[in-house]
Amino acid sequence: MDIFDIIGPVMTGPSSSHTAGAVRLGRLAASILGTEVSEAVMGLHGSFACTGEGHGTDRALVSGLMGWTDDDPRIAQPFEAAEAAGIRYSFENVDLGELAHPNSVRFSLLGRKGESCTITGSSVGGGRVLITAIDDIRLEITGEMPTLFVLHGDRPGVIAGVTRILAERQINVARMSMFRKKKGDLAAMVVETDQPVTGGDLERIGWLENIIKVRNVRR
Structure with missing residues (x-):
């Protein structure tokens, strides 16, 4: 355990896993798509589905898809900015299986020029995240290094x-x-x-x- 595990990331709250981690998952997903997001369907699993709204997970995911960082004060109200940018988004509850981390999300993304990608990832605590699948290929990406x-x-x-x-x-x-x-x-x-x-x-x-x-x- 290091000092990061104790105090957590510098972020806009309330939760390092449900808010900061969700922002980072959104940013990772957008970078994997490789272009500006025009449409996003986000399937929430486990704790993200049950308690995410109260922790601002929905706002955090949308903020990340727009490229905002986890300490951006705009995270509190991103929906108007997303609509102004022409980003269509929706949420649904999904079951990703017993082996999926409880703080998991599946992004189905569409880009401005028709690019598409499905990305599954988890917020594993303290703001740390893990991408676990891209287009049905199981893998591991943390984004902690280039x-x-x-x-x-x-x-x-x-x-x-x-x-x-x-x-x-x-x-x-x-x-x-x-x-x-x-x-x-x-x-x-x-x-x-x-x-x-x-x-x-x-x-x-x-x-x-x-x-x-x-x-x-x-x-």
Whole structure:
């Protein structure tokens, strides 16, 4: 346990898990979509569904989707701003299963140019969050470090191509994890780095063969 676990994050309250964590989940989800959100359906599970409204979880999730941080005073009243920005949003209660963390949400997002993505994540306490699935691929993303998310076909050479570009740019890999639906199907690469990957390098990675989507993930 460190001092962060004791005092929690600097945030707009009332709850580090239901408010600050929910904001961070929204920000992560928007960055994974990779464009401005035009429509969001948020499925609330467990405690998020039962007590979230009283803790401001609904307001926090919408705030995060607009890119606001967890210490932004506007979190108290984000709905008018979302409507002014043309963001349609709705909430529903869902059952994500017994293994899902009680503070969990499933985002079904639509972007301004028709991009779509389904993202499931949890607020695990003290403002910490964990993305657990993207488009039905189970994975783990915390957003605590600069993170590169790459959705790709499960083919030989994809990992080598991505790491070659990072090495050429002197971007050091702190941790890399691989996930896939099944052999030869969709796969996901989650790369935590010491330095953020710039837009130009994102484009180079996106041009590689078998790459479907590449995103800088930030919370």
